[in-house]
Amino acid sequence: MSIFRELQDHQTVRQYTRAAGERLPRWVLPVIVTLVVVSWIPLVFIAKSRVTKSDVPRIQLIPDMDQQPKYLAQTASPLFADHRAMRPPVEGTVARGELDDDDLLLRGKVDGNWSTTFPFPVTMEVMHRGRERFNIFCAPCHGLAGMGDGMVAKRADALQEGKWVPPTSLTSDVVRERTDGELFNTISNGIRTMPAYGPQIPVGDRWAIVAYMRALQRSQNASPNDVPADHQSDLR
């Protein structure tokens, strides 16, 4: 039988009360009530700390070896002037597999001229990768369709930033006429007010972005004949 059903039975409650009243001294009930009330106080404090935020570092009840005297990625070290535990490679060293000897892949050049081809075949997989990377790194300024209407550009306009130069539309003739190597170089090293994205985007992804830019350009300068025959009827 449930406790609460039982409690609703007034007869039972009266019997309990009477039994207690007959046996216990008068001060017992107030003491029990006080204890019950006081016993809630720590629980309330704990509940509060569970739902509020605090800049006090987390409490480690059993510290074990939680904090070890070792350097993790991006941690600080008092040993070096710039307080970085991570050290840059000594100048002139080359990591394995990172020899800087592929002019086409790394600089977009063939015999000193901007390349008009890709260093690898452009497959559907490359295009999908390019779209994803474009949306992450380029769309904030250039917009999802490359027209220069990204969210950052819109915000800069709204804030009336004096130094802001609106991003170039990637589907404009100027950009369309650039070679693949030039576009790759622009992403890698920046141009005018656009910063260099080489440090942020791996080299293969930069090429994939160029491929996707070509798709965007074509989509904005297409004729009905570019649509596959079996989709022609969808145009109307």
Added chain:
Amino acid sequence: MDLTVVFIFRYACGSPGEPPTANRRRNSEPAGVAILGGIYVLVLVVYAASPGTTDVGYQPNQPVPYSHALHAGKLGLDCRYCHSTVEYAAQAAIPPTQTCMNCHKSVRSESPKLLAVRESYATGKPVEWVRVHDLPGFVYFNHSAHVRRGVGCVSCHGRVDRMDVVYQAKPLSMGWCLDCHRNPEASLRPQDKITSMDWTPPEDPVAFGKRIRAEQGLNPSSDCWTCHR
């Protein structure tokens, strides 16, 4: 809760349905008080020591009042624009100052809030951000391993796109990790939704996750050496 305990205590002293007799009560009362006190202390300790109390809600002050709610939420920047190593490395790197300056060279370039960023850019000394999500030194968590298998950012970091100042939203305790390692389905999502903060599966999350799990052949290990080396 206390009241419930009190009634349980009463029941412990007298069998239900039958009013307790004075004799029986007198004999069992000290034991009852001890049990009651024991339960209370146990509940208190477990409640107070749970990671939900000790760890969740840690929100340190940062050297720059950077708002994820503005950048990731309102502007919709993808997490990977700044945390660009998350798919390749164990660490979802705190971005270098250069990444901030990509935009802030020309947007809000005079803002006093960005003083520390400009100083870092000029001197080459890093901005000393305070780490929020800090696992014990003997845990070797790998971001890329999780992100590339379909665990989204929001599963462990909460709605960062709504946080002005980032705080720890999840317990990040061992039990919490193991819950997911043993039953990962509900936390799996397609690769193109990894950084989405508001994505919900089109059907039952477990059924959806089961399919992703089968497609990718995911079998998360709960062996000690998976995370402890």
